[in-house]
Amino acid sequence: MSFISLKFAAFVIILLIVYYLVPKKWQWLLLLLASYYFYLCTGIKNMGYILVTTLTTYGAAVFIENNARVQKEYIKANKESLSREEKKVYKASMKKKEKWMLFLCTVINIGILAYFKYANFSIAYLNLFKLHVMGSTDFIGFFDLILPLGISFYTFQSIGYLVDIYYGKYEAERNIFKYALYVSYFPQIIQGPISRFNELASELYRGASFDIMRIRSGFYRVMWGLFKKLVIADRLSPFVQTSMEMREEYSGFYLILTLFFYSMQIYGDFSGGIDVALGVSEMLGIRVAENFERPFFSKNIAEYWRRWHITLGTWFRDYIFYPLSINKGIINLGKRCKGLNEGFGKRVPIYLPMIIVWITTGMWHGAESKYVVWGLLNCLFIIIGTEIKPGCEKLNEKLGLKEASLLLKLIRVVKTFWLMAFLRVFDIAEDTKAGFETLGLVFKGWKNFDINVIFNELKLPKEEFIVAIIALIVLFSAELLQRKEGLRSRIFKLPIPCRWLILGGLIFIVVVYGSYGMGYDAKQFIYLQF
Amino acid sequence: MDELIKILKSYHPEVDYEKESGLIDKKIFDSFDIVSIVGELMDEFDIEINAEHMVPENFNSAKAIWDLIVRLQDE
Structure with missing residues (x-):
């Protein structure tokens, strides 16, 4: 059921009428039924995948929370008898169970997503490898795959919830039907925003007059x-x-x-x-949650990405960028690099996770190398922007341009808009090569x-x-x-x-x-x- | 606390850290600043900051950051 259809309009009108007729305490249940009906309209096969995501993340969250509770109660009960070291060992063993559950559930759900998004992409590359390296034309056949509607959005939303429970940011939802509504809430399931449980849940369950x-x-x-x-x-x-x-x-x-x-x-x-x-x-x-904040008025690419598809950006920041950048291995790598060059070492824990985030962002947009190139170019421009910022500020000072001046803001807005416009060529070109060729063509044939x-x-x-x-x-x-x-x-x-x-x-x-x-x-x- | 203020000042000297309580909410610190500051805090105070601590409440003011440091040193 497309948002742009009379069927959807009728669906919303009927829902609104019934929604405000039923008692507030049952409104969330009506929303769940409506959301499942909406999703069912996309095809019965898709239901299986959203159910798997709902059940696995719900179960894993409850397991993790129960485990953490047992751990706290045990420590509390044996506060006097356990030494600091024994407490540490016990905590580590319990945390290990939680980590495994988080890992398993993430693998299942990202696995489903990856299967739909990247199976044929991988086969294409395997076939290329067979042809060019092994000289074989015995190609592997492609799967007949149709991406279940909204799978990227609800998978990310559910995994974000699970990670938050693992970090103990808030309590797990014990009512599976309420949780199912959080995963399947129909207005946002097909193209976001990717909401956080602590922000959306209370909105969904409290009811409205x-x-x-x-x-x-x-x-x-x-x-x-x-x-x-x-x-x-x-x-x-x-x-x-x-x-x-x-x-x-x-x-x-x-x-x-x-x-x-x-x-x-x-x-x-x-x-x-x-x-x-x-x-x-x-x-x-x-x-x-809002997903856009007038992105075309951004003064640099980093700011642009804080204002475009905001909830995806913050998802990548919180669940990939931060964990990677403060990961012991990456920090130690940075320290080792400081031995070679202080400035370079300082940048490693920031730029390395950023490159990984941008490759992932590219892959999220599509299972094609052109999206990876697009992601890496975005990353490159952000890094260049960060590195030349002090130099640019000095230059502006010499030129008498104040940071707050309208002219400078305008120049930056126009520059950011066009940089992003040029990068988007990879969206509409057939592949990476065609993308670069198109950029070359921009500079030809102006007279005609x-x-x-x-x-x-x-x-x-x-x-x-x-x-x-x-x-x-x-x-x-x-x-x-x-x-x-x-x-x-x-x-x-x-x-x-x-x-x-x-x-x-x-x-x-x-x-x-x-x-x-x-x-x-x-x-x-x-x-x-x- | 003085060591902390010194670190924070090296990123944004213009901020009054005694009064400011919206370092994240007001977008004074971006994610680059946060990651760099966290790296320095771990070295300076010999603490381990994990992804679970990376929430705005822990970084919105110098006091909140200091409380986090004290909490992690006690653990």
């Missing part, structure tokens, strides 16, 4: 999400696709425009989908630009082009307005006729200027494939 203001606010957000998805992303999609297919013929400025429009397309698509998810959640009285080619050859007719530009101006203005205060809180301060005018206008624009047409089928959200 009907509040027309909240419904209205959530509805605004849903419409804004549809605007981004249908008016911007889906309108630009045919142009981006065609332009990439014809890039040899139409390079130079056409490709610059393609990279710009693709940045807008993916932002409209992903953040639009998140707006729909968060808007629906808001109508249900459930606050979910003719705007009519965009209208006639590249599937963005003049009228569509004008609508897209106006929609992007609206988007940019809205984002700019959000700098100091949320857009909706600004709107709600306006007189009633103005509010109705804005809402009516938004609905009108989405209905009339949404990228529909004959036999229209809303494009799948790009992030569904991840």
Whole structure:
């Protein structure tokens, strides 16, 4: 069931009616039923995988917590009789059991995810190895695999929960049905955000009273999400696709425009989908973590990644980057490297985990080498940015440019936007080689630009082009307005006729200027494939 | 505490560590700062900081960091 369908709209309306009719204490159960129905609509086969993840992480969390409790009680009961050393040995043996459980459960769940995402990727490389090294053409056949919807998101969310229980950050959920809701909550299951249990659980279980203001606010957000998805992303999609297919013929400025429009397309698509998810959640009285914070206003790539797909970034930071960077082995490696060079040694515990995180981030986005290259290039630019920062600050001082100056901020924002736009070429190119070739083509054929080619050859007719530009101006203005205060809180301060005018206008624009047409089928959200 | 303030000052000298209680929440320290500071704390105070200690509450102020150090030294 796509977010962009009448079926989904009907599903949400019916759910909202029933949700506010049932007593608060049963609302979470209704949400669980609704979430399972929603997920069932994606195919009955998928249910098995989400059930395995739910049951294994639930069981492992309870085991770990019980084990930790037994350990604490034993230490407390034998406080006087046990020596410090005996306590240490006992704690270590109990922690070992927890570690094993964490490891086993993580292997099972990451194993399922890896099987779906990387089995065919591995086979392709094995076949290449057979051909080039062994000279054999006896290739291994590919699996017929369809990635279960949202598997990356719910797997990460569940493993994050399990790790937090292992660290003793909060108590494990003992009610398996409540836990199942945390894993399967329908607005966020297909493309995030990846929520933390301590933030989402209480929201899901506490129940909510009907509040027309909240419904209205959530509805605004849903419409804004549809605007981004249908008016911007889906309108630009045919142009981006065609332009990439014809890039040899139409390079130079056409490709610059393609990279710009693709940045807008993916932002409209992903953040639009998140707006729909968060808007629906808001109508249900459930606050979910934000996933975007106006990323195109970032002044460097590191900041960009703190503002784009925020919950994935913080997941990688907390569960991969931090554990690796303060890992004894890596710290000792850093110390050894300090012997060679002080500065280099200091950087090892930071840059080495960062490289691993970025390779993982690339792999998360897709089982292709181009995504690994994309990840590593992101990492490289962040490292370069960090290393040249002091030099740049000195240079700016000499040039008389103050850190807080608008000009400097603008230069940095534009630079970050275009760096990210260029890196995104690996998203839309067929493979790594094609990605680099496309970047080369950007610098060719600038003299041949003719705007009519965009209208006639590249599937963005003049009228569509004008609508897209106006929609992007609206988007940019809205984002700019959000700098100091949320857009909706600004709107709600306006007189009633103005509010109705804005809402009516938004609905009108989405209905009339949404990228529909004959036999229209809303494009799948790009992030569904991840 | 003085040794701690000295370490923190080497990263962000502009911060008033006596008063500041939002080092993480206000994004004064980024993850690079945190990792580097943690490395120095482990060396300076002979403690073992694990991933489970990497929560904002432990790093939001100099006092919170000091409390963590004392707690880990006692363990």
